Every structure is written in C-alpha cells, then in structure tokens.
Amino acid sequence: GQNIDQPTEMTATEGAIVQINCTYQTSGFNGLFWYQQHAGEAPTFLSYNVLDGLEEKGRFSSFLSRSKGYSYLLLKELQMKDSASYLCAVRDGGANNLFFGTGTRLTVIP
Amino acid sequence: DAGVTQSPTHLIKTRGQHVTLRCSPISGHKSVSWYQQVLGQGPQFIFQYYEKEERGRGNFPDRFSARQFPNYSSELNVNALLLGDSALYLCASSSHTTAGSPLHFGNGTRLTVT
Numbered sequence: 001g002q003n004i005d006q007p008t009e010m011t012a013t014e015g016a017i018v019q020i021n022c023t024y025q026t027s028g029f030n031g032l033f034w035y036q037q038h039a040g041e042a043p044t045f046l047s048y049n050v051l052d053g054l055e056e057k058g059r060f061s062s063f064l065s066r067s068k069g070y071s072y073l074l075l076k077e078l079q080m081k082d083s084a085s086y087l088c089a090v091r092d093g094g095a096n097n098l099f100f101g102t103g104t105r106l107t108v109i110p
Numbered sequence: 111d112a113g114v115t116q117s118p119t120h121l122i123k124t125r126g127q128h129v130t131l132r133c134s135p136i137s138g139h140k141s142v143s144w145y146q147q148v149l150g151q152g153p154q155f156i157f158q159y160y161e162k163e164e165r166g167r168g169n170f171p172d173r174f175s176a177r178q179f180p181n182y183s184s185e186l187n188v189n190a191l192l193l194g195d196s197a198l199y200l201c202a203s204s205s206h207t208t209a210g211s212p213l214h215f216g217n218g219t220r221l222t223v224t
Contacts, residue, residue: 033212042215087152097143097166100152
C-alpha cells in the first residue's frame, strides 16, 4: 500500500523560514512532487525530486532522502500569500499517477 | 496559453443520478489524469489516460469510468451517484508519462450529491 504523512497544520511568521516534512512508504518510487494549493483553487506545481539532495528554486527548496523515505519543503522569507495547503505526492512506478498526502495547511501571520 | 480547462465548475446532482465531467488538457499534452479531492484531504487518483488508452486506475468502484478522445480531451463519468461522491474532481494533464513531467491541474468541478 501507499502511505504518505505530513503535518496537518503549521503556523509561521511573515519573513521567517518554515520546513514542511513529508515521509512516505510506497511500493515503488519514481519521484516526489510538492504542490501548493490555495483554498478553492487548483494545486500548482512547486518542485520535483527524484535523486537524493536539495533542489532550490527561488524562495522554495525541496530535499529528498530515498533511503529514509523522507522529504521536506523549505520556504524562506515567508509572505502572507504563502498561506496555503502544501501537498506532498509520490509517483509510483512508471505510470503518471501520483499518490498525495493529506496536505499541510500553512498559515502565515504578521 | 490556456491551462487545463474543466466543465462545469459546479454541479448539484441527486443520489442515483449519473454525471459527466469534461476536461481539456494543455495544448500538446497527451496525458490526462483524474483525481477526486474530498474536503481536507489530498487528491486521490482515479484514472490516467495517454494517447486514448487507459494507463492507470485507482481504487474506485466500477461506477467510475472515463475515456479520452482523439483531441486528447477527456470525460469522467460517474453512475449511480452516492452522497460520498461529493467532492472536487480535478483533471490534470502532462506532456508525457515519463518521470519528471509535472501534472498541471485544472480548477476542478465541485460536485455536490444530495
């Protein structure tokens, strides 16, 4: 089976740094994705990791350790508009289907 | 460029009815996937189609079916609707099935079953 765990909610202060963790147990692994979803909107792609290590893209970075089944999304210089749900998703095998966690709802406060 | 478009945006149906949801992928994308998102949960995989063939199916009952047309647009059909089918149905497209190509999601169809 597939199991992806993320914290349900997090709160952080504007301008700060926040790390959102994701652990996964899947029968196969072919990449891990992070998506951002604002309330009532579609998920939007943030990052992709398939090899161990850190991928940096502006204020957002994502890390992967395949041996530990662990990833995190790092958001720097938080802005109010970063308040959203952050979804961790694993691609299992060669198909294009993603298995999503329940998402972490991040609230950025002034 | 237009993103993934879905119609309708909202729909209210009664238990036992059937529904058809439609999706147009990003131009040039040949892979379309359908996901169900219940409030407070992450999206759950229903189907994936590539070049008009089913490439994957999630753990959903046979009441759920889908197809992809020659222009790569897609339909999701749900028969004998249950209250538990109330959810946001997301369509996503990608350029190909290999790893690394992200899914691009539409804004979804909000289905309410009463």
